[in-house]
Amino acid sequence: MSSHNVIDEQFDELVRELRAASPEAPPALRERVREIAARPPVQERRFRLTWVLAPAAAAAVAGAVVIGIVSSGGERPEQVATPEAGRTTLKQADTASAGAFGDPVAPGKRAQLYMADITLRVRDLSAKTQEALRITRGLGGYLRVVDYGEGTGRGNANLVLRVPIERVQQAIVRFSQLGTILDQQVKVRDVQPQLDKRFRRIAELRRTIPTLAGDALAAAQAELEALQTAQARERRQASFATVSLNLTTKEADTAVPAAPGRIERALERAGDVLTAELVAVVYAVVVAAPFILLGIALIAFARAQRRRTDRRLLGQP
Amino acid sequence: MAETNFASVAEEHLDAVYAFLLYLTGDRTVAEDLTGETFERALVRWRRFDPRRGTPKTWLCQLARSAALDHFRSESRRRRREDTYAFLDARSGGTEVFGNGLSPELEVALQSLSPGEREVIALRVICDLDGETAARVLGISPTACSTRLSRALQKLEEKVRDDVLA
Numbered sequence: 001m002s003s004h005n006v007i008d009e010q011f012d013e014l015v016r017e018l019r020a021a022s023p024e025a026p027p028a029l030r031e032r033v034r035e036i037a038a039r040p041p042v043q044e045r046r047f048r049l050t051w052v053l054a055p056a057a058a059a060a061v062a063g064a065v066v067i068g069i070v071s072s073g074g075e076r077p078e079q080v081a082t083p084e085a086g087r088t089t090l091k092q093a094d095t096a097s098a099g100a101f102g103d104p105v106a107p108g109k110r111a112q113l114y115m116a117d118i119t120l121r122v123r124d125l126s127a128k129t130q131e132a133l134r135i136t137r138g139l140g141g142y143l144r145v146v147d148y149g150e151g152t153g154r155g156n157a158n159l160v161l162r163v164p165i166e167r168v169q170q171a172i173v174r175f176s177q178l179g180t181i182l183d184q185q186v187k188v189r190d191v192q193p194q195l196d197k198r199f200r201r202i203a204e205l206r207r208t209i210p211t212l213a214g215d216a217l218a219a220a221q222a223e224l225e226a227l228q229t230a231q232a233r234e235r236r237q238a239s240f241a242t243v244s245l246n247l248t249t250k251e252a253d254t255a256v257p258a259a260p261g262r263i264e265r266a267l268e269r270a271g272d273v274l275t276a277e278l279v280a281v282v283y284a285v286v287v288a289a290p291f292i293l294l295g296i297a298l299i300a301f302a303r304a305q306r307r308r309t310d311r312r313l314l315g316q317p
Numbered sequence: 318m319a320e321t322n323f324a325s326v327a328e329e330h331l332d333a334v335y336a337f338l339l340y341l342t343g344d345r346t347v348a349e350d351l352t353g354e355t356f357e358r359a360l361v362r363w364r365r366f367d368p369r370r371g372t373p374k375t376w377l378c379q380l381a382r383s384a385a386l387d388h389f390r391s392e393s394r395r396r397r398r399e400d401t402y403a404f405l406d407a408r409s410g411g412t413e414v415f416g417n418g419l420s421p422e423l424e425v426a427l428q429s430l431s432p433g434e435r436e437v438i439a440l441r442v443i444c445d446l447d448g449e450t451a452a453r454v455l456g457i458s459p460t461a462c463s464t465r466l467s468r469a470l471q472k473l474e475e476k477v478r479d480d481v482l483a
Contacts, residue, residue, distance in 0.1 A: 007470070008470070011470040018423070018442050019443065019445075021415070021417055021418045021423075022332070022336055023336045024332050026345075030331060032353050033331050033352065033353065034324070036357055036360055037356065041364065309393075313389040313390065314341075314386075314431060314436065315434070
């Protein structure tokens, strides 16, 4: 038994007398306490810091996730509009799937000049060059330019291919399967406004030519012929996409990172928002720190003061 | 179940709580009021009682002490004086306060002690709490509690002896 639990024997008689005369609660008090104990238990309401902090933290995380999802956009990769009107540039590299190359500005009914630039790393340059040509012909396209170096299966080959616009997506998918994509770019220029303008002028000339004579008639006919030629040429150009295919056996100087998926983008942005929230909290804590310390000091002082008061009330030194 | 437990705990420890508060305040009426208040508080906080942290008796004594100190503070503010008023009130009554069958000398000697001295006697002798538990209730170390008890009993014994000799 601890020495603190032993009462000095010299006080035995005193202790016995005190215990023998130990006061008992009067019956009225006993009854009152029984009544209290018979009451239904009361739910004590106490303020807990976690009641504030937990919802605040949950709201911060939920907000970050929502902002991340909303700002991550859809499945499509980001399009960057250049200052040049009617022109859209898409840049993306994806070694996994050519399908991810997407169809952000797919050639539809509008006349568009579609240009794709693909850089691939291949193992056998010669075989892959031949295969690219076969793919092009198979899709109804043709080779416009070829720059094929070394010819030993290693080095670089640059091919400029023309592929029917309606089959360009299929072509890009198949080209992308020839090797590892190091870079891909697509440029689409809408030429429909020019065609429309030219069409209106041709229609106007056709209406006015029957009313003309002499030099004016000759000039109008010459203009009409030139416009029809240009119109036909541009329609032909728009009916084929230009694919610049660069094949190389060399490692890329710097690998182009894979474009993140939507979930990755959402998580990344949610992380950014959370970081910003954390910075705001840290800032608030730093600003509030002097006041918090002052508050703690005041509480400590109040407690010490209270202990002193208690001692005085109990008649202790 | 909690309700039943509280009722049995209240029944079992009512005398100890009352005796402690009587010794602390030196006034039967105040002790009764504070006992009721202690059990009111206990009922509200019963769900927070953790048996692993101490016995029900210890917990009730802590609540009782807190209630008594609150009472002392409010009375102190009201009366604007710093002496141990309750003790003076009780002594001025001249009736038996601290128990049934105490010798008059011991009764007077107890009244002459300060509330702080009486509370340690109440916890260790009347409520029969061990040294560590009583120290925890008082918010002091077990050594300080032991010293305070010895001094209080010594003082009590001397007072009794003086009264008998007188």
